Amino acid sequence: MTKPNLKILLCAPRGFCAGVDRAIQIVDLALERFGAPVYVRHEIVHNKYVVEELRRKGAVFVEELDEIPDTRQPVIFSAHGVAKAVPAAATARNFFQLDATCPLVTKVHREAEVHHRKGRHVILIGHAGHPEVIGTMGQLPEGAVTLIETIDDVARLDFAPGTPLAYTTQTTLSVDDTRAIVEALSQRFPDVAPPHKEDICYATTNRQAAVREVAPKVDAMLVVGAPNSSNSQRLREVAAREGCARAVLIQRASDIDWSELQGLSTLGITAGASAPEVLVEEVIDAFAERYTVTVESVRTADETVAFNLPRELRDDPAA
Template identity: 70%
Template structure:
């Protein structure tokens, strides 16, 4: 069920007061919901934690399991070792985990050649896009991938097929300029963490130019990305500033910041931790919107709210635009550990 911005749910979290409350200016924090961890991120982190419990440390993880420094450091402290390539792994008898962003086909093939035991933490919604790409290729379609060059998810998706089988479309200008390489039917797929509005514009252009282009049966942009963007759209017009908690290399977090700006908020910033707050940026504000990217844990949101309590007399209202109850299955090898942890 969806609620508009007029349906604020009160959620004043209290907290310790510092100094004389009367001397602090009032601040209303509009807390976006949903925010933070999505089911795919939660699953990926569980896979690392359960693998450490089942197999002991160290467990190797190829690439950051999710794009959040706090999460990565927490897992490193528990015994996870992060590498960028399999060749960096000095021993072959320890588990290797592939990140939530997905990997090219060449990676599990290389792992098998090296007799590595691996667990795939690829988000099931990313795996869905991989399958779509393979189906389009099997049907001899020319595939266009809407996404950002260099992002691990894009590298993984393009790596499901031979080089040249997928063409990357990054912008509306790319969509207008694209010329088919063959006379085959075109098909489009997309990165799961894009701006909904940007992708809609690109798809509109492609469909106008190529009316018979094949498209996903269900939108490739994941439910969590869409829901978090909708919540920010609801909050941003009512906020003097918006903070998105997330990492600079997190695509979905960057898109949330952009959505806040486009939705009418003059000041939208991306922060990883409370110590990054530039208090001059928030001087004189009365209403602050806060959201968090899908790989940002709630503890970091709480840290930033607590930091504002040091400077303002804070009330918190949660703005709920969607309810999420999705969960993804763990790999078979870890399901016994997952059941025991419940």
């Protein structure tokens, strides 16, 4: 039986960003250098496949430090960053700490601290309950940060006249949504201080740009990523906003609902920043079983960013 033809437009860049790659390397190298177990507070990145692979190697994932027994083994903080109280509590228990926080998240933390030292109240644009948001708010004293999620939230802000203000953002937001919120914020508070440099990270921006290019050209768009991954959810939203009627987030090939993907001639595929390429290949293979597939890469940016590992894991700590 002849299989129907399917053209797959593969978004590039996609998948792992430099911060995710660094975080996973930190866990892998810690296991290699210090042996199992290695304790990781929260999922190192938001991807079940990655977490399960590291768990198989000997990583133990916990939500809070009190789940960790007294140990000399490494305790690793996830790529999303943590509130200041977390490393303080780890120090109090004499844990050997390795910080896998993405350097671009750390940049947001430092900017928030600078604004606070200058007497500004910080407005954080982000998603309530996300680990990155919890970590950023936890850099400053309680009440020093106000979280907003939508344009409607801007209208509800109530500061005394003359209050010095600044804003910062979660690194994995929708570029378009955030731009609209910032415009509304700047209109209401013309003197609000912006970030020194854009807070939404290069990887989020690049992946959304690739989806924006591909989405109008395909019958459906699959985003490979986890449901609790902010950047993956934003990719799905961008695809839908750009006119792709079937934009679906899946964790891997086994999640594909084939009944929703009937009659395809073109398909877009991308992956969130914490999704490994092996899962993208798995999805392509699943379609190749049902279609005669041709794959075309659509590249909108080249990425050359790389981040240093913690000193404790470098071959030459002095480097």
